[in-house]
Amino acid sequence: MPKTNKVSIETRRYTGYNPVTRLVDIHSHVYEFEEKELRSILDKLKDIVIVGVSDDLESAERLISLASRFDQIVPCLGLHPWSVKNREESISEAYRIIELAINNNIKCFGEIGLDTKFVPETIEAQRQVFRIFLEAARDNNMFVNLHTAGTWEEVFNLLVKYDVAAANLHWYTGPLSLLKDIEAQGFTISINPAIKIQRKHQEVVRKAPLEIMLTESDSPYEYRGMRLTPLMITDVLEKIAMIKEVDVEYVKQVVWDNFRKKYLYYFKDWIG
Numbered sequence: 432m433p434k435t436n437k438v439s440i441e442t443r444r445y446t447g448y449n450p451v452t453r454l455v456d457i458h459s460h461v462y463e464f465e466e467k468e469l470r471s472i473l474d475k476l477k478d479i480v481i482v483g484v485s486d487d488l489e490s491a492e493r494l495i496s497l498a499s500r501f502d503q504i505v506p507c508l509g510l511h512p513w514s515v516k517n518r519e520e521s522i523s524e525a526y527r528i529i530e531l532a533i534n535n536n537i538k539c540f541g542e543i544g545l546d547t548k549f550v551p552e553t554i555e556a557q558r559q560v561f562r563i564f565l566e567a568a569r570d571n572n573m574f575v576n577l578h579t580a581g582t583w584e585e586v587f588n589l590l591v592k593y594d595v596a597a598a599n600l601h602w603y604t605g606p607l608s609l610l611k612d613i614e615a616q617g618f619t620i621s622i623n624p625a626i627k628i629q630r631k632h633q634e635v636v637r638k639a640p641l642e643i644m645l646t647e648s649d650s651p652y653e654y655r656g657m658r659l660t661p662l663m664i665t666d667v668l669e670k671i672a673m674i675k676e677v678d679v680e681y682v683k684q685v686v687w688d689n690f691r692k693k694y695l696y697y698f699k700d701w702i703g
C-alpha cells in the first residue's frame with residue numbers, strides 16, 4: 432500500500448515568497464539552447480520563472496549548471512520516455528538521476544512519464560522506469576513534470592496509486608473528461624504555444640478551469656514549423672485570455688498564483 436505523504440499537505444500552503452506576479456514557463460528543455468541564445472532570451476524575460484526539464488543523465492548535469500548560474504531557471508531532473516531504450520541501462524540511469532537530484536536539493540522530477548503514441552515499442556521498459564521515479568517522488572516529497580502522450584489516464588491513475596502530491600501534465604491534449612479528476616486531485620495541466628494552431632489544445636483551454644492551468648514553452652522543440660521558445664509565453668497568455676474572454680493580466684496573475692501556491696515550494700532552494 433502506498434503510504435500517505437503528510438509533508439505534502441503543508442507544502443501546498445507554502446507562501447514564503449514575495450508574491451510579485453511573474454511569467455511562468457513550467458516546462459522547457461533549456462539545456463538544449465546555445466548559451467548565447469539562452470542569455471538573449473533571459474535578458475528579454477527578466478520576470479520569468481523557467482522550470483527546466485532534462486531528458487537523461489547528461490542533460491541533467493548541464494541543467495544543474497544552468498540553474499546554478501541563471502536566476503530565472505529552476506531544475507527538474509528526469510529520464511524522458513523517448514530516452515528509454517535498453518531496460519537494464521535505463522533503470523540504472525534512472526537511479527543515478529534520482530541520486531543526483533537528491534544530492535543537489537532538487538525537488539522535481541521531469542521530464543518523466545509514459546508514451547504510447549510516439550514510442551509504443553518501449554512501453555514496458557518505460558513503465559518500469561516511471562514507477563521508479565514515482566516511488567522516489569512519493570518518498571522524497573517531490574513535484575513531477577509529466578509527459579503523457581496517449582497515456583493520460585494510465586499516468587493519472589499511477590499518480591494516485593503512488594500517492595504523488597504534486598504533478599503537472601505538460602502540453603495536455605488528453606480526454607476532456609479527465610480534467611475534473613486532475614482538478615480534484617490538485618494537479619495541473621500546462622498550455623503550450625501550439626495553442627495558436629492545435630485545435631485539441633484549444634478545446635482543452637475552453638473546458639479546463641483557469642485554476643488548473645500553467646503556461647509552458649517545451650522549447651526548443653519544433654511543432655509544425657514553429658520553433659518554440661520561452662518568448663512565446665506571452666502569446667500563450669493572450670490566447671488563453673481570448674478563449675476565456677478575460678483580461679490577459681488576469682490570466683497572468685492566475686497562472687502565477689497557481690505556480691506560487693502549488694509548486695514554488697519545490698524550487699525554494701533554487702529560485703532567484
Ligand SMILES: [Zn+2]
Nearest residue numbers: 458460542649
Ligand atoms: Zn518536453
